[in-house]
Amino acid sequence: MKTKTLTELLSHVDVIAAAGTLEKEITGITNDSRKVEKGNCFVAVKGYNEDGLKYVGDAVEKGAGSIVARQKAQKDYPGVTWVQVKNDRAAFSKIAARFYDNISDRFYTVGVTGTNAKTTVTELVGAILEREAETVRIGTLGMRCGKTYRPTGLTTPESADIFKFLSDVSGQGAKNLVMEVSSVALRLFRVEDITFSQAIFTTFSGDHLDFHKTMEEYLASKMLLFRKLAENDWAIINIDDPSAVKIIHELHCKYLTYGFSEDADVRPLTYKFSISRTAAIEARIRTPRGAIDIKSPLLGRLNLLNIMAAVTSAVIKGVPFDDIAAAVAAFKPVKGRLDFAYTGDFSVLIDYAHTDNALESLLKSLREIVTGQLIVVFGAGGNRDKTKRPRMGKAASENADFVVVTSDNPRQEDPGAIIKDILEGFQPGFKNYITEPDRETAIGKALNMAGKGDMVVVAGKGHENYQIFKDRTIHFDDYEVVEKLVKNEAKLK
Ligand SMILES: Nc1ncnc2c1ncn2[C@@H]1O[C@H](COP(=O)(O)OP(=O)(O)O)[C@@H](O)[C@H]1O
Numbered sequence: 129m130k131t132k133t134l135t136e137l138l139s140h141v142d143v144i145a146a147a148g149t150l151e152k153e154i155t156g157i158t159n160d161s162r163k164v165e166k167g168n169c170f171v172a173v174k175g176y177n178e179d180g181l182k183y184v185g186d187a188v189e190k191g192a193g194s195i196v197a198r199q200k201a202q203k204d205y206p207g208v209t210w211v212q213v214k215n216d217r218a219a220f221s222k223i224a225a226r227f228y229d230n231i232s233d234r235f236y237t238v239g240v241t242g243t244n245a246k247t248t249v250t251e252l253v254g255a256i257l258e259r260e261a262e263t264v265r266i267g268t269l270g271m272r273c274g275k276t277y278r279p280t281g282l283t284t285p286e287s288a289d290i291f292k293f294l295s296d297v298s299g300q301g302a303k304n305l306v307m308e309v310s311s312v313a314l315r316l317f318r319v320e321d322i323t324f325s326q327a328i329f330t331t332f333s334g335d336h337l338d339f340h341k342t343m344e345e346y347l348a349s350k351m352l353l354f355r356k357l358a359e360n361d362w363a364i365i366n367i368d369d370p371s372a373v374k375i376i377h378e379l380h381c382k383y384l385t386y387g388f389s390e391d392a393d394v395r396p397l398t399y400k401f402s403i404s405r406t407a408a409i410e411a412r413i414r415t416p417r418g419a420i421d422i423k424s425p426l427l428g429r430l431n432l433l434n435i436m437a438a439v440t441s442a443v444i445k446g447v448p449f450d451d452i453a454a455a456v457a458a459f460k461p462v463k464g465r466l467d468f469a470y471t472g473d474f475s476v477l478i479d480y481a482h483t484d485n486a487l488e489s490l491l492k493s494l495r496e497i498v499t500g501q502l503i504v505v506f507g508a509g510g511n512r513d514k515t516k517r518p519r520m521g522k523a524a525s526e527n528a529d530f531v532v533v534t535s536d537n538p539r540q541e542d543p544g545a546i547i548k549d550i551l552e553g554f555q556p557g558f559k560n561y562i563t564e565p566d567r568e569t570a571i572g573k574a575l576n577m578a579g580k581g582d583m584v585v586v587a588g589k590g591h592e593n594y595q596i597f598k599d600r601t602i603h604f605d606d607y608e609v610v611e612k613l614v615k616n617e618a619k620l621k
Pocket residue numbers: 242243244245246247248249268308330331430431433434464465466479480481482485486487489490590
């Protein structure tokens with residue numbers, strides 16, 4: 129990577145004042161003082177939890193040649209250029225974009241936002257577009273291009289990490305980029321300098337209110353993605369979601385809607401759900417380019433919605449129907465998203481639903497395909513949005529036959545208190561439940577209860593393999609636990 133001078137990097141940044149020379153070659157950009165290398169530009173941004181200003185000293189010690197921050201230097205750092213900017217987060221993105229030659233502009237980029245279904249839709253779109261050209265995927269599962277993989281820890285990584293990854297894989301000829309775009313990322317300017325050709329809206333319901341404070345602010349954050357779209361770009365909107373109309377109202381670009389609603393541009397003409405491992409969904413989907421027949425191993429109504437989102441994206445992109453159908457047929461459940469952990473007399477499903485809306489859609493979807501009892505095991509995270517706990521309780525009590533309330537990363541909180549918050553939301557008189565704070569025991573109890581045709585849904589953790597307590601984090605994997613319990617059960621018989 130060619131070095132650039134600070135002057136070049138700051139060309140689109142709102143600079144308030146600068147102390148020191150700007151004709152300095154910059155060797156890299158970061159907002160993480162631990163990653164600073166000699167000659168790097170350290171951007172001291174205020175993030176989700178931390179404020180980079182606290183780490184300026186560290187960054188200088190590691191060899192940072194310049195600091196970009198929203199305030200003046202509090203002390204003199206000899207030989208270090210200090211640039212004060214109006215907006216630290218926007219500056220970080222703009223500097224990174226310039227440093228990496230606006231590399232994202234070379235891609236056809238699809239952004240996926242919504243409270244739920246981002247990962248599933250991103251992966252589906254990626255699988256379809258990949259039939260035409262190498263496609264980079266960025267999201268909860270990490271950053272991937274062909275065989276190159278980089279974990280991220282964030283659903284939407286920092287701008288500089290995105291640009292760096294795109295730059296590192298630029299030799300692989302990728303033409304498409306599909307990424308999950310979280311509301312937090314939008315608010316924090318992480319995708320400020322990425323140009324999207326399509327943006328997909330999946331669902332909207334209460335989550336992350338610890339960060340966004342109000343639902344209005346949360347929706348407004350999601351809307352930022354659609355504001356970025358130009359006249360000839362495309363928005364793809366789940367019309368079944370009650371917030372869809374608000375988003376459509378604000379669009380300045382072309383759009384298509386998808387959903388089960390009669391007036392959706394893309395909707396199923398016929399459909400059938402089952403628990404078949406190869407064709408759990410069979411549907412004929414109406415699109416503006418004609419009807420397409422699809423078969424998918426994904427489960428249930430909400431996944432048919434997700435498939436429709438991806439089909440809409442592909443139809444806009446001009447992918448041939450045969451390729452779309454083949455990609456959908458070959459697409460296996462994403463780990464932890466409506467994924468079977470066991471099938472026998474009864475079945476056990478693992479799912480990541482950790483909001484009331486997701487839990488409700490999940491259970492409603494499963495109700496349509498389960499012949500016996502629907503048993504759900506779930507908890508709610510500690511030190512995160514508390515308002516969703518009773519709403520999750522309500523969703524479970526209204527939509528499952530039996531509920532086992534347990535723990536899901538209690539963090540600093542008392543697991544019993546979290547469970548109590550969940551119970552508060554149960555519909556009046558609901559008695560088909562037990563509480564069991566130990567997640568493994570809770571899953572065991574649910575499995576013991578299951579009979580022929582029943583389905584146990586273990587919700588909340590999905591692919592996660594840990595459980596966070598006040599004083600420790602332990603290895604915990606719903607898949608492993610189910611496997612172990614089912615094996616022991618088999619031994620007993
Ligand atoms: N179309 C949908 N509507 C509502 N909930 C959904 C939908 N698709 C999936 N979900 C639920 O959301 C959970 C998370 O899905 P995922 O694709 O990982 O979304 P995200 O990346 O937005 O967290 C799934 O495990 C499932 O319970």
